Amino acid sequence: MSTSFIKTRRQSPLVLLAAVGAFFLASVQCSCGWSLARGLSNLKYPSTTALSGSRGAAKWERKKAWLEKRGGDMDRNVDTTPPPFATIVGNGRIGGLLASAGNCVVLGRDDAVDASGEGPIFLATRNDALEGIINKTPENRRKDLVFLQNGYLDSFLESNGLMDNTQVLLYLSVPAKGVEPVDGVTSINREGLTAATGEWAQAFSDRLDTLDLKCNVVDAATYKPAMFEKLIWISTFMLVGTAKECTTVGEAGKLYKDVVADVINELVSAVSAKESITFPPGTLERLEAYTDVVADFPCAVKEFEWRNQYFWNLGDDAVPVHNGLLKECAQKGFLSFDLP
Known part of the structure; x- marks a missing residue:
């Protein structure tokens, strides 16, 4: 038996022990890495990546529980496809959600919009x-501005040459x-009350769909009475609640029906x-049902020039x-x- 062979055999237990140790260490590292990755995947709001399938499924389970209370659509499929690219101006509650x-x-609001960019520009401000945002937006991109604001915007949009731009009613x-x-799905409108019209209406609807929220894409003729209906809701419940010293819109609707x-x-x-327009039947019932969904919303008469002033200007004879x-x-x- 050669010396080299004896040396090799004497080292073999050590080699075996080292191999076992390396395997054990690798297993621990793998387990820790998997746990860390799983933890990161559960973060509530990833940056600007598409929603993961697991997150979409979890959100849908919560959404189903919410919909069950309001008679919503229980057969909806969860879409994890990323929405079309968009620029979002504003990073508050709505901007952060989008x-x-x-x-x-x-x-x-003070950042410059890319003149060579493409796609919708959602104004969540x-x-x-x-x-100020319109003034900072390059002329060639102004057609891409999408207005998400509450209130009566027609006079403002017309004065800026933007009446054909995409508009959204956010319920x-x-x-x-x-x-x-909280989505605008009610016991009467299970398809939701949020609506959008214009070039980028579908892109906005797709973005909400990714978040398991509903948006109806409609034409301009359908949008106009719907816009006034939302204006009537925010102008009425806030006003009645404030005048009667209610804390919430739900309280105003219940005590001062x-x-x-x-x-x-x-x-x-x-x-x-x-306006020479016709409202679909059931305006009062639709708005009461929506108030039930956002019953805890606080009452306040604000942004007068965008809300109640439209009706105030109609005169005491028309709206006493x-x-x-x-x-x-x-x-x-x-x-x-x-x-x-």
Whole structure:
């Protein structure tokens, strides 16, 4: 037996032990790595990547529980396909929600829009920021601006030559940034009340669909009465709640149901005459059902020039109950502005 052979045999237990140790260490590292990866995949809001299948499934389970309480569509398929690329201006509650669907760039209101860019530009800002954003947007990209704001925008859009731009009615509540949104799905409108019209309406609908939220793509003729209906909702429940010293819109709708009905019916009649449009039957019932969904929303008369002023300008003869409640709020010192 050679010396080299004896040396090799004497080392073999050590080699075996080293191999076992290396295998054990690799197993531990693999397990830790897998646990870390699993933990990272459960982060609530990834940056601008598409939603993962596991996250989509988890969100759908929560959505099903929510829909069961409101009679929503239980057979919906979860779509994990990333939405079309978009620029999002604003990173608050709505902007952050839209960005969480991925495939986007997020800008602040003072950031420059890329003149050579493509795709929709979703404006998730307050109304008072719109003028500055439009002025900073290159002429060739202004057609891509998508307006998501509450209120009456027609006069503003017309004065800026943007009446043909995409508009969105957001029946969507985000209580705080990063918190699960409350969709505008009601016991009457199981398809949801959020609507969009214009060139980028489908792109917006696709983005909400990625987040398991609903949006109806409609033509301009359908959109107009729907826009006024949303304006009537926010102008009525906020006004009645403020005048009657309610904390929430749900309280206003419950305790002052008759007053709410009087205002809504009055505004529908006045707008129909002024704009020569016809509202689909059931406006009062639709708006009451939506109030049930966002019952905890606080009451306040604000952004007057974008909301209640449209109705105020129709005059006391056309909308006496509405204007009377505004005067009542002013007399009680509940307004942060002077009535015109």
